[in-house]
Amino acid sequence: xxxxxxxxxxxxxxxxxxxxxxxxxxxxxxxxxxxxxxxxxxxxxxxxxxxxxxxxxxxxxxxxxxxxxxxxxxxxxxxxxxxxxxxxxxxxxxxxxxxxxxxxxxxxxxxxxxxxxxxxxxxxxxxxxxxxxxxxxxxxxxxxxxxxxxxxxxxxxxxxxxxxxxxxxxxxxxxxxxxxxxxxxxxxxxxxxxxxxxxxxxxxxxxxxxxxxxxxxxxxxxxxxxxxxxxxxxxxxxxxxxxxxxxxxxxxxxxxxxxxxxxxxxxxxxxxxxxxxxxxxxxxxxxxxxxxxxxxxxxxxxxxxxxxxxxxxxxxxxxxxxxxxxxxxxxxxxxxxxxxxxxxxxxxxxxxxxxxxxxxxxxxxxx
Numbered sequence: 001x002x003x004x005x006x007x008x009x010x011x012x013x014x015x016x017x018x019x020x021x022x023x024x025x026x027x028x029x030x031x032x033x034x035x036x037x038x039x040x041x042x043x044x045x046x047x048x049x050x051x052x053x054x055x056x057x058x059x060x061x062x063x064x065x066x067x068x069x070x071x072x073x074x075x076x077x078x079x080x081x082x083x084x085x086x087x088x089x090x091x092x093x094x095x096x097x098x099x100x101x102x103x104x105x106x107x108x109x110x111x112x113x114x115x116x117x118x119x120x121x122x123x124x125x126x127x128x129x130x131x132x133x134x135x136x137x138x139x140x141x142x143x144x145x146x147x148x149x150x151x152x153x154x155x156x157x158x159x160x161x162x163x164x165x166x167x168x169x170x171x172x173x174x175x176x177x178x179x180x181x182x183x184x185x186x187x188x189x190x191x192x193x194x195x196x197x198x199x200x201x202x203x204x205x206x207x208x209x210x211x212x213x214x215x216x217x218x219x220x221x222x223x224x225x226x227x228x229x230x231x232x233x234x235x236x237x238x239x240x241x242x243x244x245x246x247x248x249x250x251x252x253x254x255x256x257x258x259x260x261x262x263x264x265x266x267x268x269x270x271x272x273x274x275x276x277x278x279x280x281x282x283x284x285x286x287x288x289x290x291x292x293x294x295x296x297x298x299x300x301x302x303x304x305x306x307x308x309x310x311x312x313x314x315x316x317x318x319x320x321x322x323x324x325x326x327x328x329x330x331x332x333x334x335x336x337x338x339x340x341x342x343x344x345x346x347x348x349x350x351x352x353x354x355x356x357x358x359x360x361x362x363x364x365x366x367x
Contacts, residue, residue, distance in 0.1 A: 006236065009357065010144075010350040012137040016087075017119055018127030024084040025133040027140055029353065030070070032078030034144045041065045041083070041139035047338040048135045062088065065136050076140075083136045087129075100314050101322050105304030112315065128241040128332060131339040138342020141349040148352060151216040156341040158183045158333060159297070161192045162199075162206035182337040200330040203307025208333025211297045212237075212340040214348055217283060219291035220363055221351040228287025229294070229351050236343040237298040242332050245299040249282020264292075272367055294348070298340060300333040 005013040009029045016023025042065055049063040063085055070081030099120040102109040107126035111118040118124060145152050157176045159166050166185035176182055179189035199206055222229030234246045254262055257280070265277035276292055283294035305328040312322045329335060355361070 006239065007346060007350045009353040010141065010346060012134070012346060014130055014133040014137075016085075016130070016133065017121070017124045018087070018129040019119070019121035019124070020087060022084050022086045023130060023133055024065075024082065025137045027070070027081040027083070027137055029350075030076045030078070030081055030140055031144055031148075031353070032076055034076040034140075034147055035074055036067065036071050036076050036081075036140060036143055037074055038065055038067050040143060041067075041136050044135050044139040044142070044338060044342065045085075045132060048132060048335050063132055065139075076144075081140060083133065083140075085132050085136065098322060098324065100316075101320050102312050102315075103304060103322060103324055104310045104312055105301070126241070128329075128335070131241060131336075131342075134240075134346075135338050135342045138338075138345045141342070141345035145345060145349050145352070148349075149216065149218060152218075152348070153215045154212065154341050154344050154348075155215070156182065156210055156212040156337040156344075158208055158337060159211045160209035161188075161331060161333065162195060162208070164188065164192060164195060165209075181334055196330055205303035205306050205328075205330045205332075207242075207302045208300045208331055208336070209297055210300065210333055210336055210340050211295065212344045213296075214283070214294040214344055217289050217291065217294045217348065218352070219289055220359070220361075221289040221348065221355055222284065222287045223354070223358070224287055227354070228284075229289055229347070230282070230284045230287060232347050232351065233294070233296050233344065236347050237296055237340060240298070240300075240336060240339050240343065242300045242303070242336070243298045244301045247282075247297040248284060249295050250280040251282075251297060254280060268367065274366060289351075294344075296340070296344065298336075300336050303329050303332045 004015065005011055011028045012025055014025045045063045045065055066084045068082040068084055070077055070079050106123060108118055111126060155176065158181050161181065166183060166188045170185045170187055172184050172186065175184050175186045179186065181189050181192055183189050196206070230248045233248065237243055237246045250257065250262065262280050264280055267275045269275040276290070279292050279295065281290065282296065283290055283292040305324040307323055309321050309323050312320050314320050
């Protein structure tokens with residue numbers, strides 16, 4: 001049974017553990033002729049890599065990606081692409097004291113209950129370090145999308161840290177890359193810095209909400225019922241470590257709206273294309289993209305590895321206390337931003353290829 005692969009035509013299989021010698025992914029289904037080099041992929045990995053500031057884990061990993069197959073003379077060949085990232089700064093001794101204990105909030109106990117064996121070094125396969133491979137795969141997807149849909153732009157950003165949300169009246173796209181929290185609200189970034197500093201110094205952590213927008217998404221991606229674009233987007237975001245909730249468009253807030261308020265009215269634009277009055281649907285209706293921005297949000301729980309004493313049990317069933325040592329993110333949501341972007345890229349490319357296979361890009365004519 002293989003459950004380490006996602007995608008239909010653009011398929012990504014990730015492999016490796018947090019404290020193993022390396023991790024990476026195998027990508028099958030990338031179209032041939034896509035310009036690819038390690039430097040271009042590294043750009044995206046650098047957004048996610050640890051140790052960049054005091055608000056993320058101080059584990060020092062270069063996250064240098066190697067292309068082992070599937071690329072010749074700078075372009076994809078259409079054969080499987082193998083990407084590898086070496087682990088160079090493991091400190092497995094940090095986990096020696098917890099090998100016989102289950103960390104509250106972690107997958108330790110569920111892995112043990114399922115497999116009867118677990119890797120206590122950083123969580124092994126359940127570690128968020130696995131997401132480095134997803135970001136590398138997302139870089140490949142972006143390169144293919146740049147050729148197939150040049151106007152498509154995918155951007156992720158944090159809209160909430162702990163209980164503190166952004167003020168959307170202050171939304172500034174240029175601010176997203178200008179602060180360590182990837183937030184479009186400069187005032188919120190300043191306030192969050194103090195909030196997270198206090199949490200970090202006390203040995204505690206917090207959660208976050210990330211929003212990912214795909215601007216310029218073509219209409220017609222996705223299929224009714226079981227092949228919905230939003231179904232695969234929700235599954236992709238939910239598969240990210242520590243994610244506990246996913247919303248498309250208005251999401252849960254749609255339950256508080258009336259049908260009149262929620263329905264995005266449609267008009268004809270001057271260029272002969274439909275124009276919508278709003279985007280409560282998040283760019284997807286009936287599982288198929290409308291041509292509007294595709295908007296996804298996901299909630300990330302607080303980092304479970306904290307320097308606070310918690311109650312737990314041992315593998316033998318005895319009561320115990322535990323403090324998780326090591327180097328951990330006080331808010332794992334910060335480095336989840338590029339991961340969400342990568343998953344959006346992979347899903348959209350996958351559905352673009354599926355649509356080409358089914359319809360050949362044929363569209364219903366309006367007007």
